[in-house]
Amino acid sequence: MLLLHRFLHGILLFTIIIGCAQKKNSSGEKIIQNLTVSKINGVSLVAAPDSLSHKNVASLKEVHANYVTVMPFGFIRSLNHPEIIYDQERQWFGETREGVTQYVELLHKNEIKVMMKPQIWVWNGGYTGWVEMASEADWLQLEINYKNFILNFAKVAEAEEIEIFCIGTELEKFIEHRPNYWRELIAEVKKIYTGKLTYAANWDEYKRVPFWDALDYIGVDAYFPISESETPTVEEAIAGWERWKKELKTISEKENKKILFAEYGYRSVDFSGKEPWKSNREMTSVNLEAQINLLEGLYKSVWEEDWFAGGFLWKWFIINEKVGGPDDNQFTPQNKPALQLILKQYSTKKE
Template structure:
């Protein structure tokens, strides 16, 4: 009897530890080439245990009703074959994946504004989007990928066609048996109607938290208070963990004022701003039991050729923020 009691305690403790382990992820940008061990080693170095794999489909403009994917001219990492190769190579290194197929609108227009002009166009768009998503749902199932993301920042699509999304989720569940999420933009997630059908409340966490040129950790923590309260309430309402499907800051002045900004600016590198904003996000969320973790935006496969102290873009690679992430992921 004593042995059985001890065994049950051990099993319970192991279960709790597994549940408490955060998703310490990166958004692994698709490349023209396959990946090798050289591309994985930098992920191991920062103690990442997850990577978001992001095959893209192309749409000509915000009102174009056809979603094209797995095309001959696309980069290898954006294709079906490439997605499988990336996931399996990561798996061989004990790094799990979230498969996150996304839409790219020509000229980089914001996917949240995708909206068709007629019911006929909506039906065409839905048919081709379903083909895209269900194809990669099968990839996720075949590769035993733990998390599948059904869409990213598609606010107008979700708003205009909610019934479609409920049906899409049912269709995905027929193919894929892992956990599902959707990557809602920071100002979209409160309006997303199908969280009760998913396993994670996915949020691309570009919340504004400070207007300062070089925000301090304390300022950012103060700026997070209201957003954090809302996120916690959402988690409790749906009894689902919050997952930051994307999070990150540029190494630039005013990094926390409008973190979603992607405009190319040739100056104002601010490495301290990137470190402070990232550290505050870690401090605000990673110890919360209702928070599952997240994926840094973004991480390129050719680590030795990207980022650096003269780079003001999102990637933390070869910047002080990379060291911060490495230290944080090691202990969480």
């Protein structure tokens, strides 16, 4: 009787917990909420010429990253060229199928989860959102090549039990012109890969993506303009997020999906909150305080929101001791004051 009593008590407790985790969506249907409150505290790992080592992983553990993005690359010659070159010997090791497999296996051994995010790089530096073919024949060829590229790495993602797979990054014109293709691509990926899916839309694109219902997360590269100040204060950064928070929350509720920042971050440079996506070398100042304040404003504004799944900091290099530092004005927080803020944020435990 005692065992039966404990069993029935357990069933009752489970029912109560599930009941408390339910809410209704806009259609009045009950949906089950994720019972865990932990966030994806991720970093975007830059591919390197060499393999990943335990020493490289140690710096990720020290900052308490629980997720890492690995990014194999495919290259196209120009914005209107349909050929995609990938998984070549002349590429850096970390950009290839063999390389990302080695990275993932070592990360998993160290209990760090992974998002794989295959990306396109235009050789002349063109923005991928403007990839647009000039003829129907070229569009069809691009579709074939892109599907092969993505499915190739989806197979790796499934074989290595990668937790999240990103089907594309900032390909606005491609999606605008060929929306049906993307739904077909998602269906093909799902035949191969059984983990969570997302797409990394640019901050000014994500509201127009037509296939969020087929994915698990609304992926956003979160380079929202936040402040026009040379050195924004934390308070200014928080105020700058207000409009974007409302917009993100609205889309999350509409699609009944959580927002995932597939990329987020700020350069340590003057006016880094004005156009955060800029990575050009014309901005030569160094402003470590701006980077800290903008990151703190982001963490205080969105990180604990229920609609927010977490994000991947842009960006992190595997040889920690040779990058960043007080004279660096690029995105990485490595060996800069901002690193302590990130460590504090990522090490915060939620009950």
